[in-house]
Amino acid sequence: KWNAFKRKCNKPQQKKKQMNILFLSKYYPGDLSSKCSAISKIGLNWAAHNLCTAMLQGFRENNENVFTLNTTPMGSFPAFCKKPYVPGYRGKDIISPAYCNIAYIKRFDTKRCILHSTLKWCRNIEGDKIILFYNFYNLDIIPRLKQEFHDIKAISLVTDLPEYTSPRKSILTTINEIISPPSRIKRSERLAGLDGFILLASAMTERLAIDNRPWTLIEGIYNDEATLEKVEKDSHKVIMYTGNLGERYGIRTLLDAFALIKSPDYRLWIRGDGDLEQLVRQRAEADNRIV
Numbered sequence: 001k002w003n004a005f006k007r008k009c010n011k012p013q014q015k016k017k018q019m020n021i022l023f024l025s026k027y028y029p030g031d032l033s034s035k036c037s038a039i040s041k042i043g044l045n046w047a048a049h050n051l052c053t054a055m056l057q058g059f060r061e062n063n064e065n066v067f068t069l070n071t072t073p074m075g076s077f078p079a080f081c082k083k084p085y086v087p088g089y090r091g092k093d094i095i096s097p098a099y100c101n102i103a104y105i106k107r108f109d110t111k112r113c114i115l116h117s118t119l120k121w122c123r124n125i126e127g128d129k130i131i132l133f134y135n136f137y138n139l140d141i142i143p144r145l146k147q148e149f150h151d152i153k154a155i156s157l158v159t160d161l162p163e164y165t166s167p168r169k170s171i172l173t174t175i176n177e178i179i180s181p182p183s184r185i186k187r188s189e190r191l192a193g194l195d196g197f198i199l200l201a202s203a204m205t206e207r208l209a210i211d212n213r214p215w216t217l218i219e220g221i222y223n224d225e226a227t228l229e230k231v232e233k234d235s236h237k238v239i240m241y242t243g244n245l246g247e248r249y250g251i252r253t254l255l256d257a258f259a260l261i262k263s264p265d266y267r268l269w270i271r272g273d274g275d276l277e278q279l280v281r282q283r284a285e286a287d288n289r290i291v
Contacts, residue, residue, distance in 0.1 A: 020125045021066045023132045026073045027052035030089045039082045043273030045073040054221040069117050070096035071110050076103035115141045122149050136162050142193030153195045236267045245274030255283050
């Protein structure tokens with residue numbers, strides 16, 4: 001699918017050229033997972049980590065020439081992180097810069113670093129270039145990139161809709177939305193610089209301003225090296241939720257709705273972490289049907 005998608009985004013050449021990919025990822029390379037676990041108050045973003053590592057594994061297996069410019073996903077200080085900075089990491093074909101993690105300031109610090117490093121990569125690389133953005137992060141650097149490099153292709157790996165890509169709204173974010181309410185027109189303008197999309201669900205095309213630009217579907221990932229815990233089949237009727245335990249994902253509503261079920265034949269399994277983790281634990285202590 002990836003190879004077919006590249007052919008859609010790049011007109012056929014008489015001579016096959018080296019394709020260079022810059023992946024603006026969000027995961028925990030090297031020892032950053034242990035370092036970030038030690039300073040996070042709400043756990044780590046394993047969904048982003050697993051998808052990015054799966055993409056990178058796929059690139060390696062297909063012998064793609066990929067360089068990774070990573071922004072380590074971490075909740076802002078002081079609400080979600082114990083320290084006002086996130087450590088960096090440098091390895092073969094990857095740079096994950098350290099950055100200031102103070103709420104709101106981190107946006108400017110990470111954007112400045114990403115733009116500078118991306119421009120440097122573009123200037124040092126010859127041949128065709130693809131920049132793969134994780135979700136909608138850093139899309140506002142595209143106009144500056146295409147101003148200097150007209151032939152680059154910008155692709156977004158869309159894992160979720162824009163309104164669900166942040167764990168919780170800050171006060172500053174709320175004020176910004178009041179001053180400038182989000183709209184489909186503004187979202188369309190933000191996506192205007194993209195040349196293609198990688199989606200996790202075809203229904204996303206109905207909510208995004210994709211128009212006639214190419215897109216491909218990756219319905220999910222599977223880690224065949226993962227150790228799966230074997231459990232006996234539950235005879236109860238099980239409702240299961242896995243993922244982020246943020247307020248905006250309806251966790252509180254799910255718990256309240258389950259409390260309306262009085263039958264002892266039901267179970268609610270919840271797996272994940274986030275800012276409502278403590279609430280889930282409290283409800284589980286009060287109701288032994290919640291696991």
